[in-house]
Amino acid sequence: MSFSVEPLNAETVVIRVGKALDFRNAAEFKAICQEQVQTGVRNFILDFSETGILDSTGLGAIFSLYRQVSPRNGQVVFASVSRPVQVVVQLTRTYKVFRQFPTVEAAQEALQQT
Amino acid sequence: MARYSILVVEDEHTLRRLLEYRLSKYYRVRSAANGEEALQLVLEEIPDLIISDIMMPKMDGFALQQALQSRKETRAIPFIFLTAKADEHSRMRGMRMGVDDYITKPFDIDQLLARIERLLERTKYFQTQLDARIGQDFSKKLMPKQLPSVPGYRLYFHNSPKEYGGGDFFDWTQHPSGSFFITIGDVMGKGLQAKFYAFSFLSYIRGTLYAMLQTAQSPAELLRRVNHVLMQDTVMEETFASLLILRWDPTTHEITYANAGHCRPILVKDRQTAEVVEYSDLILGLDSNATFQDATITIPAGGGLLLYTDGLMEQRTASGEMIGEQGLCELAPKMVGAEDPVQTLLQGILSRCNTDTFDDDILFFWMERLS
Numbered sequence: 001m002s003f004s005v006e007p008l009n010a011e012t013v014v015i016r017v018g019k020a021l022d023f024r025n026a027a028e029f030k031a032i033c034q035e036q037v038q039t040g041v042r043n044f045i046l047d048f049s050e051t052g053i054l055d056s057t058g059l060g061a062i063f064s065l066y067r068q069v070s071p072r073n074g075q076v077v078f079a080s081v082s083r084p085v086q087v088v089v090q091l092t093r094t095y096k097v098f099r100q101f102p103t104v105e106a107a108q109e110a111l112q113q114t
Numbered sequence: 115m116a117r118y119s120i121l122v123v124e125d126e127h128t129l130r131r132l133l134e135y136r137l138s139k140y141y142r143v144r145s146a147a148n149g150e151e152a153l154q155l156v157l158e159e160i161p162d163l164i165i166s167d168i169m170m171p172k173m174d175g176f177a178l179q180q181a182l183q184s185r186k187e188t189r190a191i192p193f194i195f196l197t198a199k200a201d202e203h204s205r206m207r208g209m210r211m212g213v214d215d216y217i218t219k220p221f222d223i224d225q226l227l228a229r230i231e232r233l234l235e236r237t238k239y240f241q242t243q244l245d246a247r248i249g250q251d252f253s254k255k256l257m258p259k260q261l262p263s264v265p266g267y268r269l270y271f272h273n274s275p276k277e278y279g280g281g282d283f284f285d286w287t288q289h290p291s292g293s294f295f296i297t298i299g300d301v302m303g304k305g306l307q308a309k310f311y312a313f314s315f316l317s318y319i320r321g322t323l324y325a326m327l328q329t330a331q332s333p334a335e336l337l338r339r340v341n342h343v344l345m346q347d348t349v350m351e352e353t354f355a356s357l358l359i360l361r362w363d364p365t366t367h368e369i370t371y372a373n374a375g376h377c378r379p380i381l382v383k384d385r386q387t388a389e390v391v392e393y394s395d396l397i398l399g400l401d402s403n404a405t406f407q408d409a410t411i412t413i414p415a416g417g418g419l420l421l422y423t424d425g426l427m428e429q430r431t432a433s434g435e436m437i438g439e440q441g442l443c444e445l446a447p448k449m450v451g452a453e454d455p456v457q458t459l460l461q462g463i464l465s466r467c468n469t470d471t472f473d474d475d476i477l478f479f480w481m482e483r484l485s
Contacts, residue, residue, distance in 0.1 A: 093395055
């Protein structure tokens with residue numbers, strides 16, 4: 001399993017993205033998120049601390065998640081963004097949509113306040 | 115990767131359980147006690163392969179095979195007969211009906227596993243070949259057949275898609291005023307699906323562009339409209355794309371562009387210096403309120419502009435780092451005046467890598483203003 005899911009409360013989970021999110025495991029990522037959405041989760045904290053590869057298919061999977069949760073006022077936020085992930089986020093200007101936090105805890109705190 | 119699914123059809127309880135147990139180490143296994151039950155399971159989910167006994171109550175193996183052959187969606191499922199009837203008559207009957215393999219009881223389970231593997235491999239091979247053929251056909255349709263011929267400029271285009279490539283596309287059109295509209299983009303995803311969406315998406319862009327050029331010529335406005343379509347149309351719901359649109363006027367050498375999260379172009383000023391064309395906005399398909407801006411640059415005499423997709427920039431060098439914008443800024447100036455600018459860039463990149471091939475689809479467009 002490339003991803004681990006850690007529930008914080010009924011509406012929020014942390015997903016540890018692991019070493020890579022790319023065309024090889026993007027379908028698995030989508031399925032895992034889908035399961036969470038179906039149980040009522042709408043806030044996702046994606047932990048990128050160990051992530052060395054994020055390709056366009058992987059990013060597309062994150063976008064799908066965003067489009068699913070945003071009509072429910074849900075959020076997708078990034079935590080501990082590694083340098084390779086930062087490059088992709090800069091290039092696609094997606095930092096305009098996904099808030100970034102230095103740690104999972106900081107992301108959690110910010111989500112609790114909204 | 116999802117595991118292959120196998121359907122075991124066998125009326126003898128012990129043998130059925132044994133097959134289930136041994137096969138489930140490698141495959142997803144479902145089982146049925148006769149042909150009737152099996153047909154029901156096949157209709158619920160089509161398996162990748164069926165192993166069936168011949169002699170069974172209610173519906174035997176021959177009848178099951180016949181029923182599957184009569185439906186086009188089940189006709190191609192690889193089928194192995196497993197039977198105590200070792201006589202030549204049954205074997206011939208099975209073969210004539212299109213059974214792929216035939217194993218007589220008692221049998222060696224490792225032999226059965228080997229045959230299953232071989233059959234699945236063959237089926238996968240055919241599927242892959244078919245996908246590659248369709249994919250190549252799409253790839254060709256996503257690229258222009260020729261480039262414009264413009265006095266004072268030389269233009270080059272290079273595209274080498276990988277077998278399983280993604281949704282890169284490139285297109286150009288000329289406005290009656292003499293300016294050109296150039297479009298380069300990448301629909302997210304890999305394989306046939308990305309190609310298919312890229313193809314649909316390019317049609318959207320062309321349609322929007324042709325309709326809009328009657329009244330407006332702003333690349334940013336065009337991006338706004340295309341983004342609107344992506345956000346509204348349920349067919350394109352899962353489509354996210356980076357897109358760069360440029361309006362190029364060869365008489366003033368001005369380029370007005372808007373960039374929706376696409377790889378940033380490299381502006382080459384002379385044979386030594388290049389810089390990244392900075393301004394860019396959000397990728398398409400994410401936010402219906404996204405805004406886009408036009409920006410303008412000028413191509414200097416003896417300079418040029420390099421447009422490309424991510425495969426070029428993400429190529430890994432010998433040190434494991436990506437070539438990146440920085441690498442391209444160092445290599446692109448060497449294209450100016452080169453006899454073959456395409457090869458100059460490709461060789462320049464590969465000389466920094468440990469390999470002589472690219473990892474991903476490569477697409478780039480080079481426009482050089484003569485000095």
